[in-house]
Amino acid sequence: MALQIDRWFSLVVKPLVFVACLLPLAWLLWLTWQGQLGVNPVETLSHRTGDWSLRFLLLTLAVTPLRRLSGWNRLQRFRRMLGLFAFFYVGLHFAVYLVFDQFFDWQAIVADVAKRPYITVGFTAFLLLIPLAVTSTNGMMKRLGRNWQRLHRLVYLIAVLGVLHYAWLVKADLREPLLYGGLLSVLLGYRLWWWRGRGHSATVIRSTR
Numbered sequence: 001m002a003l004q005i006d007r008w009f010s011l012v013v014k015p016l017v018f019v020a021c022l023l024p025l026a027w028l029l030w031l032t033w034q035g036q037l038g039v040n041p042v043e044t045l046s047h048r049t050g051d052w053s054l055r056f057l058l059l060t061l062a063v064t065p066l067r068r069l070s071g072w073n074r075l076q077r078f079r080r081m082l083g084l085f086a087f088f089y090v091g092l093h094f095a096v097y098l099v100f101d102q103f104f105d106w107q108a109i110v111a112d113v114a115k116r117p118y119i120t121v122g123f124t125a126f127l128l129l130i131p132l133a134v135t136s137t138n139g140m141m142k143r144l145g146r147n148w149q150r151l152h153r154l155v156y157l158i159a160v161l162g163v164l165h166y167a168w169l170v171k172a173d174l175r176e177p178l179l180y181g182g183l184l185s186v187l188l189g190y191r192l193w194w195w196r197g198r199g200h201s202a203t204v205i206r207s208t209r
Helices: 002-034 041-070 073-101 106-115 117-134 138-144 146-152 154-170 175-207
Strands: none
Touching: 002 041, 002 073, 041 073, 041 154, 041 175, 073 117, 106 117, 117 146, 117 154, 138 146, 146 154, 154 175
């Protein structure tokens, strides 16, 4: 029975989730084709890809708490896919900035990164995501061993930088950044509670020996 569920999961559920992760891109391409990106298409593309970057980061961070709370361990199989899609949409977000906003003007980009805090924070988050994406394979997990987990804990910092980037960008209407910040606080707070609980349990076990 478990083997059949695993096969169904691999052949049906994971491909459906993969296609669902591409729907935001498909919708953006459709809006572009129809000329419905508004009066400032570049800004719309930048904001939409940035929004989905942050959403996929939060979804990635939500996998482990949901797995622990639900007891459905197969959820863990989505974490890598969601993380890579987060990197994919961050890459699109940066590409929009690089191509349509700055027109490959590297001098202007360097000046932007140095002078504008929200660009600095966003660019830092993008750079930190690169080693996580590169080391997401099973082979790299085996090669890095325990260091793999230490490296991938950077995702917490990246998510914080992503929320900060968004908050500095919008400046006035902070409702969405605050919403994302609240969700991130819950996800990070849960992890802190879990780690502290595990540490307390380990102390109790050692003291009873």
